[in-house]
Amino acid sequence: MDASPTTPRRVGVLLAGGVGARVGLDRPKQLVELHGRTILEHSLRGLHDHDLIDEVVVVMAPGHLDVARSVAAAYDKVTAVLPGGSTRTQSTLAALAHLGEADCHVLFHDAARPLLPRRVVTDCLTALGTYAAVATAVPSTDTLLEVGPERTLRSVPPRDSLQRAQTPQGFHAEVLRRAYEVAAGDPGFVATDDCSVVHRYLPDVPVAVVAGDERTLKVTTKLDLVLVEALMRLDEEG
Ligand SMILES: Nc1ccn([C@@H]2O[C@H](COP(=O)(O)OP(=O)(O)OP(=O)(O)O)[C@@H](O)[C@H]2O)c(=O)n1
Numbered sequence: 001m002d003a004s005p006t007t008p009r010r011v012g013v014l015l016a017g018g019v020g021a022r023v024g025l026d027r028p029k030q031l032v033e034l035h036g037r038t039i040l041e042h043s044l045r046g047l048h049d050h051d052l053i054d055e056v057v058v059v060m061a062p063g064h065l066d067v068a069r070s071v072a073a074a075y076d077k078v079t080a081v082l083p084g085g086s087t088r089t090q091s092t093l094a095a096l097a098h099l100g101e102a103d104c105h106v107l108f109h110d111a112a113r114p115l116l117p118r119r120v121v122t123d124c125l126t127a128l129g130t131y132a133a134v135a136t137a138v139p140s141t142d143t144l145l146e147v148g149p150e151r152t153l154r155s156v157p158p159r160d161s162l163q164r165a166q167t168p169q170g171f172h173a174e175v176l177r178r179a180y181e182v183a184a185g186d187p188g189f190v191a192t193d194d195c196s197v198v199h200r201y202l203p204d205v206p207v208a209v210v211a212g213d214e215r216t217l218k219v220t221t222k223l224d225l226v227l228v229e230a231l232m233r234l235d236e237e238g
């Protein structure tokens with residue numbers, strides 16, 4: 001894919017503003033070291049080392065900005081390390097505020113997903129040539145159950161159409177900004193990702209879904225740390 005003179009600037013935002021409560025360590029999970037690097041640095045490299053990414057912004061848990069700044073110092077495309085908010089959504093908004101009114105294509109990636117194949121970043125950027133919002137996802141291999149009151153089965157949605165959302169999620173920045181502006185008027189607003197904000201509050205904007213990768217799993221529990229480390233070891237062994 002060529003970057004033509006009219007291609008907007010491509011910005012990667014690394015969301016590392018969380019505290020990792022579910023992993024339950026004495027520090028945010030993105031500061032855990034696996035294979036000689038913190039999870040934060042592995043994820044940063046996934047965005048930073050892609051030749052079509054022009055700039056990276058890191059959003060870090062307040063209280064850990066110094067360590068993020070010292071990691072980022074070795075990566076010349078990092079233009080800012082910002083304090084995150086109290087929720088993932090607030091951290092996304094901090095990044096959007098930093099970008100201002102700039103007309104750019106922006107990929108939001110969870111720092112908690114340290115294995116980010118180059119192919120996934122390329123496919124997101126390519127899809128942004130056509131779509132203003134892009135999700136990444138992998139098919140669900142389990143049957144999914146909707147569970148109702150008292151843990152009784154409410155429904156079994158057809159599995160063929162179900163996929164598990166991953167990151168990166170990509171946007172034309174002005175579209176995501178507009179979606180969050182509309183969402184701000186909804187007193188019941190809650191979101192666990194950014195594509196759902198576009199889908200819910202700008203329903204006329206189609207969101208493309210590109211293939212993610214099973215390896216891009218999110219470190220959420222201690223078990224995920226074991227899995228990611230094993231995958232990194234396999235990579236090293238070739
Ligand atoms: N206030 C927050 C919360 C989350 N995130 C980021 O969003 C990604 C996905 O969030 P999650 O896995 O929930 O991370 P934590 O919030 O750290 O985990 P937990 O919910 O267990 O506390 C992570 O890279 C996390 O750092 C963020 O930038 N700002």
Ligand SMILES: C[C@](O)(CO)[C@H](O)COP(=O)(O)O
Nearest residue numbers: 088110165166167192193218
């Ligand atoms: C954005 C996300 O990673 C897509 O699966 C997910 O929604 C984040 O959820 P979390 O509860 O903040 O980990």
